Structures are given as C-alpha cells and as structure tokens.
Amino acid sequence: MKLIRYHNSPLYNPASSYTGLRDEMDRLFDVAFPALSSLQRDGFFGDWQGEFPIDLYQEKDAFIVRAELPGFRKEDLSLEVADGILTVTGHQKTETKADKKDKKADVATQERRVSRSITLPEHLKLDKIEAAYENGVLTVTLPKSEEVKPRQIAIDVK
Amino acid sequence: MNLLTKTTPEASTPTAPRRAVRPWYEVRETEEAFILTAFLPGVDRSSLETSVDGENLTVFGRRVFTPPEGWTPVYREIPQADYRLVFELDNRINREAVKAELTQGVLTLTLPKAEAVKPRRIEIKG
Numbered sequence: 001m002k003l004i005r006y007h008n009s010p011l012y013n014p015a016s017s018y019t020g021l022r023d024e025m026d027r028l029f030d031v032a033f034p035a036l037s038s039l040q041r042d043g044f045f046g047d048w049q050g051e052f053p054i055d056l057y058q059e060k061d062a063f064i065v066r067a068e069l070p071g072f073r074k075e076d077l078s079l080e081v082a083d084g085i086l087t088v089t090g091h092q093k094t095e096t097k098a099d100k101k102d103k104k105a106d107v108a109t110q111e112r113r114v115s116r117s118i119t120l121p122e123h124l125k126l127d128k129i130e131a132a133y134e135n136g137v138l139t140v141t142l143p144k145s146e147e148v149k150p151r152q153i154a155i156d157v158k
Numbered sequence: 159m160n161l162l163t164k165t166t167p168e169a170s171t172p173t174a175p176r177r178a179v180r181p182w183y184e185v186r187e188t189e190e191a192f193i194l195t196a197f198l199p200g201v202d203r204s205s206l207e208t209s210v211d212g213e214n215l216t217v218f219g220r221r222v223f224t225p226p227e228g229w230t231p232v233y234r235e236i237p238q239a240d241y242r243l244v245f246e247l248d249n250r251i252n253r254e255a256v257k258a259e260l261t262q263g264v265l266t267l268t269l270p271k272a273e274a275v276k277p278r279r280i281e282i283k284g
Contacts, residue, residue: 031235053235053236053237054233054235054236055231055233055234055235055236056231056232056233056234057225057229057230057231057232058229058230058231058232059228059229059230060228063232064229066223066236068199068200068236068263069199070197070198070199070262070263070264071197071261071262071263071264072262073262133262134202134262135199135200135201135202135222135262135263136197136198136199136200136201136262136263136264137199137200137223137263
C-alpha cells in the first residue's frame with residue numbers, strides 16, 4: 001500500500017506562496033469579473049500587467065507548467081527556482097523611435113514587467129528543468145525524481 | 159434574423175464548437191495607418207484567420223494546444239476558448255492593403271488609411 005501525500009494542488013496554495021493571499025484574491029476577482037478589473041486600470045499595457053494565466057499538468061515522469069506570456073523575446077523571460085518556489089518573470093522594454101518628421105517627439109519607452117511564483121511539488125530534479133517558448137506560451141517541464149526510498153537505519157547495540 | 163445568420167455557420171462547423179472570447183487588444187493611429195495589436199497566446203500561423211468581408215474585419219484564432227495523452231491537468235487557468243475579434247471598417251481604410259503579422263502570440267494588423275482621407279494639399283492655380 002502506498003500512502004498518498006496530502007497535496008491538493010501544489011500550485012494553488014496561496015497561504016504558503018510568496019505571491020500572497022491578496023494577490024491571489026485579486027487575480028480570482030479579475031478572472032471572475034474581467035470587465036470590472038479593466039475598468040479599474042487605465043492604459044493599454046497597463047491593464048495587462050502582472051496577470052497571465054497558468055496551467056499545471058502532471059505526467060508520469062514530470063510536471064508541466066504552461067504560461068501564456070505573449071509578445072516577449074526569449075531573452076526577456078527568466079525562470080528561477082528557490083526554496084521550492086518557481087518564479088517566472090518577463091521584463092520587456094520597447095523603445096519606439098519617434099517619427100523622423102516629428103523631431104520634437106521623444107523616444108517612447110514602453111515597459112512591461114510580469115511575474116508570478118508557483119509553489120512546486122516535492123521531489124523534483126531541479127537541475128533537469130527545461131523550458132521552451134512558442135507562440136507566446138512558455139512551457140516548463142519539471143521532471144520528477146524517483147520516490148525517496150525508505151532507508152534502513154541500523155542500530156548498533158553496544 | 160441577422161443574429162441567426164451569423165451564429166449558424168459557426169455552430170455547424172465540423173470541428174467541435176468552442177467558446178470564443180475577445181482577446182486583449184489596442185488600436186493606435188499613425189499618419190498613414192491604424193495599427194491593431196491583439197494578444198493571441200497559443201495561436202500559431204496556421205490557426206489564425208484574418209479576413210475582411212464587406213464591412214467587417216474578423217480575426218479568429220484557435221488555441222492549438224491539446225494536452226497529450228497521459229497529461230493530467232492539476233490546475234487550470236488558461237481558458238479553453240478561441241479568440242474572436244470583429245471590427246467594422248469604414249471608408250477611411252484601404253481594405254486591399256491590410257497587412258498582418260504574428261510573432262509570439264501577438265498579432266499586429268496594419269490598416270492603411272485610404273488615399274481619400276489622408277491630408278492633401280491643394281495647389282491654387284493662377
């Protein structure tokens with residue numbers, strides 16, 4: 001018999017994740033009432049900032065995270081694993097050169113920064129994590145490590 | 159009636175009908191053109207249809223990803239929906255010259271202004 005570890009969803013664990021409960025509540029509301037959240041914020045890149053949906057799948061040998069992050073360059077995306085938390089960050093700076101005709105106009109800089117942290121399940125091969133970016137979707141493959149084998153500890157009787 | 163003719167062809171398509179949502183988008187105006195940017199993550203070139211039909215400009219994008227066998231969803235946020243965006247074009251746009259570009263899930267549509275509406279200088283003779 002195998003005991004299944006109580007792990008409802010390793011991803012959605014607001015209390016223990018760094019993103020915090022409030023962020024998760026905000027996101028929940030944004031998902032439930034998208035019209036409302038777009039009313040709150042102005043600006044075009046603005047209403048998109050910070051929010052991107054994530055899916056988590058489980059496979060025989062791995063967990064797979066998919067994140068929709070449209071319009072980034074590969075070098076603008078970064079992944080970090082620390083203390084069992086995976087952080088996905090996208091940071092993009094676009095400089096639109098003003099029209100040559102209109103010399104007065106400044107160089108417009110548009111900045112976009114998004115970030116999200118996910119609590120990872122246990123027993124992963126952290127050095128074997130792979131990521132790919134295609135069609136604006138980031139796919140992170142997190143291979144599972146072999147189940148921790150029960151260890152026998154010999155007791156020396158003296 | 160109008161509504162009926164619009165919904166029927168979609169409902170009768172052989173592929174499973176899926177919910178279509180309006181993607182995030184913005185429209186900018188330059189001297190030469192209107193530029194539409196839409197976020198369509200998960201859509202590749204083959205699954206994107208951009209068409210100008212009479213008055214309407216329609217963008218339809220299908221999220222191509224389907225989880226391979228053996229993948230169990232643990233947690234899902236990405237909507238299982240396609241993208242649809244419909245705009246009504248007026249005579250300010252040169253419909254013949256609409257250009258589309260898709261990079262990493264971002265669609266950029268360039269809708270050039272018709273010659274008739276571009277600012278024009280009129281020379282006075284005599």
